[in-house]
Amino acid sequence: MQVTIRDLTKVYRGGVRAANGINLTIPTGMFGLLGPNGAGKTTLMRMLAGILRPTSGSIQVGGYDGTTEAGRRQIKKTLGYLPQELGMYPDLSAREFLDYVGILKGMDDRKQRQQRVEELLRMVALSEVAGRKLKTYSGGMKRRVGIAQALLNDPKLLIVDEPTAGLDPEERIRFRNLLSELGGDRIVLLSTHIVEDIAQTCQNLAVMKAGRVIFQGTVTEMLQETRGKVWTLAVPGGAKPEGNFTVVSMLNMGASVQYRVVGEPLPGQQATPAEPSLEDGYVWLMREQGPNSAHVLAS
């Protein structure tokens, strides 16, 4: 299966152009979506999930047209969606909530549905507490209920919007691994600000900024684009170096301070080339695209 997005534009009421001519092709497997706050990641995902109507452009999921009512109905059958802010009924238990979601996903056979619910509760390690009301759950537990509800119908298209935000490192790693396992035979579209999450799990990624896709390719391609742009500078005394670059980190070495920068250092500065990381690549892309103009007003 493949998702094809062409010239997708969304102008919210009030004139915010949150998606501005997006072109994307998403193949089977894990696909990362990176971008700063307000880049339009959630907007794109909500359009894919059939919550928002695009202002213009087209969405093809498998053979279905995501801009028509009939197409959306078909897409919903193979969709799993974990929203950035998960909605749940606080006074239902996890088991009840998942059962209800199963019903709404059209799993009419009661026995099979209950089996599937128990299976997923085990998978996200919530079997022990599945009878407790959701309002007593911690943020990480709620997120696990969230992924369980998304997976109930074994979706071919799984959309997860910042699933690791607010999780502790261990929980984040567990979540990441879980998603990687799922990426085998389906599309997993994962949005995040955490570059590392993508570096660890995704082959393909896209970077968004101000409603546009400013990069699409593989992780290796993104690293290649950044090669030759990353430097380390050792500055005695630690005065902040001047130049056409962005400081990504600084390390105090006692007598001098070692800066890691992305950009073009001045000839006089003793800069040594460094191997780029995905984070450097992200910083480079953000630099290249100018200031963060998230709100492009429709004229």
Next chain:
Amino acid sequence: MTLQLPALWGALRYEFRMQIRRPTVWITFALFTLLMIALFQHPATTFEETYTRLLKQESLQKVLADWAFNINNYLPICVGALLAGRLPRDRRTRVDELFTTMPTTRGTRLWGKLFGAMLATTVPMFLIYLGGVCFIASYAHNLLAIPLAFPTFIVVALPGLIFISAFSLACTAFLWSPLYQFLFICYWYWNTLWFHTDLVSLSRTLLSPIGLYTVMGIYGLNESSSGQHPIHITGTPLQAIASILLLIATAVVAMLALDGYLNWRQAQQ
């Protein structure tokens, strides 16, 4: 609006479960009933006196209809008020958006919500009614009152309850629920003044949610049988059926409008 029956039944069950678990539902009915008992503790109008007197004049069925009608004059106020907020809650907890990504249509969920939440809220009302029925059965020394009580309640009270429940869901799509509750209570107060024939009241029309035409037309309640207020109007069985159908049809229209409005609003985002 396409309905998916298994999902409708599932939504109904879960809406019922969530509503009946709310302590507010039970507390509201308990307080309201205490208030009603306090208000009607006038020596001449105690429950026992009224109904032993009525039982001497009228058939058991008529007496039960009168009791159902009395209940239906006051307790729907709790049903309407307790159903307001059920729809905004889906938006507040953000489940609405999540459920939109699932194959079950919004219309199916709305009907499930209407019937599930309405039935759950009707349970305390029905128990209070049944309590009165038990007393009536004991005054009449006739256990037949218990099985008769069920159809009587369904015919007298249910159409009006469906009507007000549909409106409580639909209106809170665009009205702040406390404001709706206030307006609804005002409306109901006006409803219960149906016996003031000099006042204009919806309750004296076929669209009477308290079941005025039903008790007159089907059970033959009239001036002589009414305990408190003499009824100056009469109803035929045909009018009673028309009233029931009209209430239900209006509820269906309100639900269809609600579904259309919510879909339109989603498309407007």
